[in-house]
Amino acid sequence: MVALPSLPIPLLRRQKHDPQDAPTSLADVLAGVALRRRLGENPNPVIVSCQGVERVYKVGGDEVRALKGIDLELRRGDLVGLMGRSGSGKTTLLNLIGGLDRPTAGKVIIEGQSVGELSDAAATELRRHKIGYCFQSFALLPVLSALENVELPMHIAGMSPRERRRRAVELLDLVGLRRRMHHRPFELSGGEQQRTAIARALCNRPSLILADEPIAELDSVTGLQILKLFMHIRDVEDVTIVIATHDPTIHEVADRTYHIVDGRIARVETYEDAMVQV
Numbered sequence: 213m214v215a216l217p218s219l220p221i222p223l224l225r226r227q228k229h230d231p232q233d234a235p236t237s238l239a240d241v242l243a244g245v246a247l248r249r250r251l252g253e254n255p256n257p258v259i260v261s262c263q264g265v266e267r268v269y270k271v272g273g274d275e276v277r278a279l280k281g282i283d284l285e286l287r288r289g290d291l292v293g294l295m296g297r298s299g300s301g302k303t304t305l306l307n308l309i310g311g312l313d314r315p316t317a318g319k320v321i322i323e324g325q326s327v328g329e330l331s332d333a334a335a336t337e338l339r340r341h342k343i344g345y346c347f348q349s350f351a352l353l354p355v356l357s358a359l360e361n362v363e364l365p366m367h368i369a370g371m372s373p374r375e376r377r378r379r380a381v382e383l384l385d386l387v388g389l390r391r392r393m394h395h396r397p398f399e400l401s402g403g404e405q406q407r408t409a410i411a412r413a414l415c416n417r418p419s420l421i422l423a424d425e426p427i428a429e430l431d432s433v434t435g436l437q438i439l440k441l442f443m444h445i446r447d448v449e450d451v452t453i454v455i456a457t458h459d460p461t462i463h464e465v466a467d468r469t470y471h472i473v474d475g476r477i478a479r480v481e482t483y484e485d486a487m488v489q490v
């Protein structure tokens with residue numbers, strides 16, 4: 213028999229945090245938090261600028277003109293809505309703002325870089341470091357816990373285990389899921405899954421969060437709480453947030469809402485405008 217080399221036995225460490233005093237619900241997180249409303253001009257630097265943006269899809273021999281000339285400017289700390297019916301062009305615009313796609317005409321400039329002129333590698337870098345995405349379907353990996361799902365992009369980005377664990381716990385705390393962080397997605401409610409996905413979108417400290425129909429699968433109470441969570445995140449992380457939705461609840465949280473009709477911005481409504489109508 214060959215003697216096995218003696219292996220060091222890892223010491224069992226006690227968990228440092230006390231999950232008992234962590235919040236369980238978003239209402240707990242938001243209780244007592246004054247959600248800041250931005251009124252009037254935002255003096256911060258421009259993060260995204262769209263200039264005469266068009267996008268034509270070629271399908272067989274046909275052309276679909278999904279965007280027909282979009283001009284907009286987003287500044288750091290803006291929280292804006294893209295509102296419109298299904299097929300109006302919201303997802304197409306989000307994909308362009310996020311560097312996932314390139315315009316057929318016009319320019320999309322993200323932090324001074326024109327997306328259409330970037331190499332594929334540079335566009336990937338831009339997406340990885342500057343942009344966080346949230347989707348309607350949450351897109352969590354079912355075999356991983358909430359904590360592991362949030363850690364995954366930081367793992368891919370090469371962050372040290374200690375640092376990515378610290379950041380993941382901090383973010384799950386921010387979204388009120390500290391007590392649920394070892395649960396897998398199927399053990400979480402829809403709202404909790406979306407909160408996990410929002411924490412994941414924030415992990416690489418992006419300057420821009422893009423959320424495509426993030427409340428479409430949630431009931432109205434949970435949906436409003438998720439929108440308020442975006443307000444809270446804007447304040448804590450100082451990011452720019454764009455939310456595409458067909459849900460008019462967006463008016464309650466957005467500084468302004470771009471109404472998209474048939475590939476064009478039909479009008480821009482500020483929070484003050486929306487509240488005057490109520």
Ligand code: ADP
Binds near residue numbers: 298304
């Ligand atoms: P929304 O997100 O507001 O529902 P989309 O941006 O998904 O709208 O779609 C805008 C228009 O572009 C629609 O007419 C849609 O059918 C078309 N479209 C979107 N993506 C593609 C694609 N990959 N190929 C062809 N047409 C597309």
Ligand code: MG
Binds near residue numbers: 302303304424
């Ligand atoms: Mg869409």
